[in-house]
Amino acid sequence: xxxxxxxxxxxxxxxxxxxxxxxxxxxxxxxxxxxxxxxxxxxxxxxxxxxxxxxxxxxxxxxxxxxxxxxxxxxxxxxxxxxxxxxxxxxxxxxxxxxxxxxxxxxxxxxxxxxxxxxxxxxxxxxxxxxxxxxxxxxxxxxxxxxxxxxxxxxxxxxxxxxxxxxxxxxxxxxxxxxxxxxxxxxxxxxxxxxxxxxxxxxxxxxxxxxxxxxxxxxxxxxxxxxxxxxxxxxxxxxxxxxxxxxxxxxxxxxxxxxxxxxxxxxxxxxxxxxxxxxxxxxxxxxxxxxxxxxxxxxxxxxxxxxxxxxxxxxxxxxxxxxxxxxxxxxxxxxxxxxxxxxxxxxxxxxxxxxxxxxxxxxxxxxxxxxxxxxxxxxxxxxxxxxxxxxxxxxxxxxxxxxxxxxxxxxxxxxxxxxxxxxxxxxxxxxxxxxxxxxxxxxxxxxxxxxxxxxxxxxxxxxxxxxxxxxxxxxxxxxxxxxxxxxxxxxxxxxxxxxxxxxxxxxxxxxxxxxxxxxxxxxxxxxxxxxxxxxxxxxxxxxxxxxxxxxxxxxxxxxxxxxxxxxxxxxxxxxxxxxxxxxxxxxxxxxxxxxxxxxxxxxxxxxxxxxxxxxxxxxxxxxxxxxxxxxxxxxxxxxxxxxxxxxxxxxxxxxxxxxxxxxxxxxxxxxxxxxxxxxxxxxxxxxxxxxxxxxxxxxxxxxxxxxxxxxxxxxxxxxxxxxxxxxxxxxxxxxxxxxxxxxxxxxxxxxxxxxxxxxxxxxxxxxxxxxxxxxxxxxxxxxxxxxxxxxxxxxxxxxxxxxxxxxxxxxxxxxxxxxxxxxxxxxxxxxxxxxxxxxxxxxxxxxxxxxxxxxxxxxxxxxxxxxxxxxxxxxxxxxxxxxxxxxxxxxx
Numbered sequence: 001x002x003x004x005x006x007x008x009x010x011x012x013x014x015x016x017x018x019x020x021x022x023x024x025x026x027x028x029x030x031x032x033x034x035x036x037x038x039x040x041x042x043x044x045x046x047x048x049x050x051x052x053x054x055x056x057x058x059x060x061x062x063x064x065x066x067x068x069x070x071x072x073x074x075x076x077x078x079x080x081x082x083x084x085x086x087x088x089x090x091x092x093x094x095x096x097x098x099x100x101x102x103x104x105x106x107x108x109x110x111x112x113x114x115x116x117x118x119x120x121x122x123x124x125x126x127x128x129x130x131x132x133x134x135x136x137x138x139x140x141x142x143x144x145x146x147x148x149x150x151x152x153x154x155x156x157x158x159x160x161x162x163x164x165x166x167x168x169x170x171x172x173x174x175x176x177x178x179x180x181x182x183x184x185x186x187x188x189x190x191x192x193x194x195x196x197x198x199x200x201x202x203x204x205x206x207x208x209x210x211x212x213x214x215x216x217x218x219x220x221x222x223x224x225x226x227x228x229x230x231x232x233x234x235x236x237x238x239x240x241x242x243x244x245x246x247x248x249x250x251x252x253x254x255x256x257x258x259x260x261x262x263x264x265x266x267x268x269x270x271x272x273x274x275x276x277x278x279x280x281x282x283x284x285x286x287x288x289x290x291x292x293x294x295x296x297x298x299x300x301x302x303x304x305x306x307x308x309x310x311x312x313x314x315x316x317x318x319x320x321x322x323x324x325x326x327x328x329x330x331x332x333x334x335x336x337x338x339x340x341x342x343x344x345x346x347x348x349x350x351x352x353x354x355x356x357x358x359x360x361x362x363x364x365x366x367x368x369x370x371x372x373x374x375x376x377x378x379x380x381x382x383x384x385x386x387x388x389x390x391x392x393x394x395x396x397x398x399x400x401x402x403x404x405x406x407x408x409x410x411x412x413x414x415x416x417x418x419x420x421x422x423x424x425x426x427x428x429x430x431x432x433x434x435x436x437x438x439x440x441x442x443x444x445x446x447x448x449x450x451x452x453x454x455x456x457x458x459x460x461x462x463x464x465x466x467x468x469x470x471x472x473x474x475x476x477x478x479x480x481x482x483x484x485x486x487x488x489x490x491x492x493x494x495x496x497x498x499x500x501x502x503x504x505x506x507x508x509x510x511x512x513x514x515x516x517x518x519x520x521x522x523x524x525x526x527x528x529x530x531x532x533x534x535x536x537x538x539x540x541x542x543x544x545x546x547x548x549x550x551x552x553x554x555x556x557x558x559x560x561x562x563x564x565x566x567x568x569x570x571x572x573x574x575x576x577x578x579x580x581x582x583x584x585x586x587x588x589x590x591x592x593x594x595x596x597x598x599x600x601x602x603x604x605x606x607x608x609x610x611x612x613x614x615x616x617x618x619x620x621x622x623x624x625x626x627x628x629x630x631x632x633x634x635x636x637x638x639x640x641x642x643x644x645x646x647x648x649x650x651x652x653x654x655x656x657x658x659x660x661x662x663x664x665x666x667x668x669x670x671x672x673x674x675x676x677x678x679x680x681x682x683x684x685x686x687x688x689x690x691x692x693x694x695x696x697x698x699x700x701x702x703x704x705x706x707x708x709x710x711x712x713x714x715x716x717x718x719x720x721x722x723x724x725x726x727x728x729x730x731x732x733x734x735x736x737x738x739x740x741x742x743x744x745x746x747x748x749x750x751x752x753x754x755x756x757x758x759x760x761x762x763x764x765x766x767x768x769x770x771x772x773x774x775x776x777x778x779x780x781x782x783x784x785x786x787x788x789x790x791x792x793x794x795x796x797x798x799x800x801x802x803x804x805x806x807x808x809x810x811x812x813x814x815x816x817x818x819x820x821x822x823x824x825x826x827x828x829x830x831x832x833x834x835x836x837x838x839x840x841x842x843x844x845x846x847x848x849x850x851x852x853x854x855x856x857x858x859x860x861x862x863x864x865x866x867x868x869x870x871x872x873x874x875x876x877x878x879x880x881x882x883x884x885x886x887x888x889x890x891x892x
Contacts (some may be wrong), residue, residue, distance in 0.1 A: 271305050288324065348381045390424055614635075736767060
């Protein structure tokens with residue numbers, strides 16, 4: 001029926017607080033709960049599903065009887081009313097709320113008053129069918145009818161709210177988070193009777209309303225506790241509500257204490273009690289102990305508890321949160337029956353603990369056995385596992401299954417998960433095609449696709465999609481701005497970053513880590529000073545480890561290693577504990593300042609904090625030792641690592657190659673294949689370059705030709721390494737033919753530049769001229785001053801001075817200037833940099849005098865030119881020594 005307008009004069013006149021009622025959901029298959037407004041056990045699936053509304057009717061007080069011949073009233077009026085109640089109850093259980101509303105409307109049109117019982121039946125029907133706003137509108141109408149009725153009608157049974165009416169209305173307030181209206185109903189209850197309500201159902205409903213609608217952050221006093229303490233009687237429902245409130249307030253210790261107190265006062269917990277208290281376990285210090293005790297209680301209470309599927313699901317989730325996936329699996333395997341939620345919880349537990357293969361094995365088991373029907377949550381967790389494993393084949397199979405089962409009408413959440421899966425597997429174009437064909441997109445869909453572009457290096461495409469998102473009428477949120485800052489950081493585009501920063505300020509958008517995003521963006525865009533101002537502008541107590549790491553990484557990546565070290569010292573002085581990311585950020589700065597000693601100090605700190613077990617820290621240590629010339633330390637660090645990924649092996653291979661240990665590099669590559677670690681393109685660049693520096697020509701060519709076996713497509717960098725390999729070995733014609741046969745892939749200056757350098761070494765004048773012509777044709781727009789100098793040196797080696805002058809003249813006319821090479825030495829706290837023919841040093845005269853003296857001494861007869869080994873540690877700087885105390889302080 002169409003409900004009349006709500007009255008504004010009644011005590012519950014808060015109809016204008018309600019938003020328009022949402023579209024009714026599909027009718028539920030089962031009608032849960034006896035009194036959901038009063039009893040949180042209502043959501044328990046194993047509750048007896050009898051004639052719920054009829055059962056409620058038996059508990060209700062009968063309408064007030066006239067003192068004149070009450071038996072006659074029963075004979076003439078009770079039977080037809082019972083029939084209407086039964087029909088209303090049946091319609092509500094079937095989810096046919098419109099028909100039930102029309103039936104009540106017909107009853108209101110009759111001359112005889114409509115008893116409260118009928119109003120309550122429909123009121124409870126709305127609540128149990130998840131229509132809290134409709135329930136509250138009906139409650140307001142009921143009270144409007146009561147208040148507008150005459151005194152004569154009241155005496156003849158006009159609707160009067162009772163405990164069940166208030167209980168249902170309060171449950172609707174709890175479901176819709178209508179705290180203000182809930183308080184209004186509470187006031188109405190108090191005005192009806194000055195004494196506290198004696199109905200246990202009504203007291204439980206009041207407690208539940210405040211526990212659901214009250215925000216813990218805004219509550220200055222423990223309102224729930226006050227209500228609980230004032231209740232004349234407290235059953236298990238009240239205790240469960242109190243425990244749930246403390247869990248919601250993130251006070252797990254208090255929740256467990258109340259559960260313990262409930263047992264001490266002799267209240268027997270229900271299955272819902274355990275479902276309520278399980279989430280508190282993971283947040284406590286002795287989590288495993290509490291978890292085992294609670295599950296032991298479940299076993300003690302018998303099969304009614306241990307066979308309950310919601311209890312099983314909650315126990316599995318608890319142990320998964322405790323990182324004890326083995327115990328979770330034992331509970332799962334021992335369950336006699338498992339519904340879809342139990343399976344989903346176990347799959348999600350595996351995904352949460354990194355057991356992606358086990359999660360997918362459970363999915364296959366579900367599909368093969370037909371024991372339960374998988375739902376959207378099942379496939380959502382499975383797609384997360386596929387994304388982590390980057391198993392494109394299995395991801396396509398899941399996509400095909402979903403397409404077949406749903407006739408291409410996939411839920412929005414699964415479409416978003418498929419976009420993530422394809423992008424993580426490197427198929428961004430497939431992800432975008434799926435995104436383009438989606439009939440409906442929300443903000444999450446747009447952000448997912450934008451993130452996929454940026455994470456795969458397609459930053460400009462991601463930025464373009466942000467503009468399309470705004471054209472589609474969606475607002476940029478915190479996730480979008482975070483991705484935009486990452487794109488600006490990757491591109492080094494300071495203007496894009498500033499525009500995004502301005503948007504954040506204008507719209508007041510805030511999110512966790514916003515400071516570190518901005519610092520990283522400005523530092524990578526070349527504005528380290530702005531990044532430092534943002535860093536200094538934050539209060540010391542607001543700077544977390546992520547912010548410190550962003551500032552250190554910004555200085556390191558911009559080459560300002562001394563400033564990076566200074567920030568690290570400040571971090572240690574302020575008692576901030578460096579983590580794995582801190583060490584990975586600072587280790588690249590160790591080589592230029594202080595030699596090897598600073599790196600060893602950081603290594604020692606990592607060992608004391610057990611951070612050396614982190615695969616990224618270990619990889620950074622290998623790189624640091626390799627660059628500092630300590631390849632034996634790098635190899636020892638590599639051998640001591642338990643977990644090694646592709647980057648770890650590639651870093652060690654590169655270190656061997658840089659030190660001319662090509663044989664060791666090939667042996668390590670064989671070990672890498674045996675360990676099942678898949679090489680990538682960078683691995684082959686490092687390996688071929690190592691073969692080139694060691695003169696292992698045939699082995700390097702064999703590695704180059706084997707790339708297709710691993711699914712790696714050769715890039716210009718690989719071609720350049722092979723040309724350099726052949727050129728160093730004097731096989732210039734073979735290298736030239738290889739470069740010519742590459743077609744468009746050969747239009748890369750590095751390939752022909754390597755070949756030109758080989759022509760100079762092997763005095764191949766004619767070939768060098770042909771190579772130079774092709775090289776300058778490729779790089780005419782960029783100038784390539786260094787290669788012009790190289791060609792000039794080729795002519796000079798042949799004493800062809802005319803061509804030397806021609807090349808140098810051409811460079812001057814085109815304004816080409818080669819940046820001179822430089823070297824530096826660390827003395828004390830200062831780095832001294834020198835370039836060719838440099839006379840800018842303040843102690844230039846003394847330096848050149850020393851060089852002339854050394855040159856004369858070397859030319860003297862009988863001079864011993866052998867070098868004695870020296871310990872690089874003896875030349876360490878005082879800056880690294882001053883760091884030792886700080887590292888020790890940080891370790892304590």
